[in-house]
Amino acid sequence: MAVLTAVQEESEAFRRVGGLTQRLKGRPYYIAPESDPAFPEVIHREIDRNNIQSGERVRDVIEHWQPELLILCGIAGGINGHAKVSVGDVIIPPYIHYCSFAKLGNSGMRRRYIPFDYPSINLHQDYVAPLRDDRSWITDSLRDSLPDGWEPTVHVESLVAGDKIYGDPNSQEQQRIVGEYDEAVAVDMESVGLCRGVAASRNNPQYNPRLLIIRSVSDIIDDPQNNETREEWRPHACEIASTFTWRVVTDIVDMEPDLRRTPEAVA
Template sequence: MAVLTAVQEESEAFREVGGLTQRLRGKPYYVAEGSDAKYPNVVHREIDRNNIQSGEKVRDVIEHWQPELLVLCGIAGGINGRADVSVGDVIIPPYIHYCSFAKLSSQGARRRYIPFDYPSINLHQDYVAPLRDDHSWLTDTLRSELPEGCQPKVHVESLVAGDKIYGDPDSEEQQRIVQEYDEAVAIDMESVGLCRGVAASRNNPQYNPRLLIVRSVSDIIDDPQNDESRKLWRPYACAIASHFTWRVVTDIVEMEPDPRRTPEVAA
């Protein structure tokens, strides 16, 4: 499986948690020390910020590895007053809205749509939802890194993907997006790139990748102290998202058979 991050701070946090210290020579991929370079269980790549760049890099990852699962791990901005979301919380969206494709007219913004995949329902049911009540993913190591009293919650709620960093409570565009997508609890800049890249890869009936998105809230976008909060909480949110992702990834590796090593593949 492939775990993808958008920026350096997210990447460093995940590689540290997962022990992915070995870079494949001449390639932008990291694996665990001693991994089979051709068939590692987990491979990591940084895919850059914004949906266009992330989509391009996702297609490269799929072409190179054909992973059974792609996970986007990192941070997002929470929306005030939605599902009691706080900084540090984990967001696992079952549904993604894309807010940047629209026609602007005298009647306002008219949304336009493109096809893309969504996170896999069975992953949410089997691996993610149980962790809302099972706090074993909050390891002693992670707890020691977080501010005193921080107890991240897990939310399975919708997310908005855009192509801008939203953090101005007075912005008319931001207010319109928050009002329009009234059930979404967070916003990021890369999720649709992943979802579109996976959808575009479905040209082979033998290849059926799944995807999952893990976000931790680094700031509340409609908070006047947004910038200060992001600077303070960004490293914490990166660590939280990485630990949660690693727990889910290791659960899947342990519980599901490796399709590359089944008798059918060997034959």
């Protein structure tokens, strides 16, 4: 499987948590030192910020490795709403809204749509949703790194992907997006790139990749103290997202066979 992050701070946190410290020579990929470089169970790559660049990098990853599962791990801005999201909380979206594609006309703004994949339902049901109540994913190392008594909550709620960083409570555009997608609890800039890249890879009936998106809230976009909160919580959110992602990764590796190593694949 491939775990993807957008920026350096996210990448460093995930490589540290997962022990993926060996870079493949001449390649932007990291694996565990004990892994077989030809058939590693988990690879990591930084895919860069924004949906266009992330989509391009995702297609590169798929072309190189054809992973069975792609996970986007990192931070997102939280939205005050029905789920009562707080900084540090984990967001696992089953549905992604793309808010940047629209037509502006005399009658106002009209949304336009492009096809893309969504996170896999069975992965949510089998691996993600149970961790809302199973707190064993919170390791001692993570707990020691967080403010005293703080424990993140896991939310399985929708997310808005756009092409801007939202952090101004007075912005009319931000207010419109928050009002329009009233059930969403977070925003990011890379999810649609992943979802579109996976959808575009489906040109072979024998290749059926799945995807997950795992985010931790670094700030609340409609909070006047947004920038100050982000500076304080970015490191914590990176660590939380990485720890949760690594738990999901190890559960899947333990429970699902690597089809590349079956007798049929070897033959």
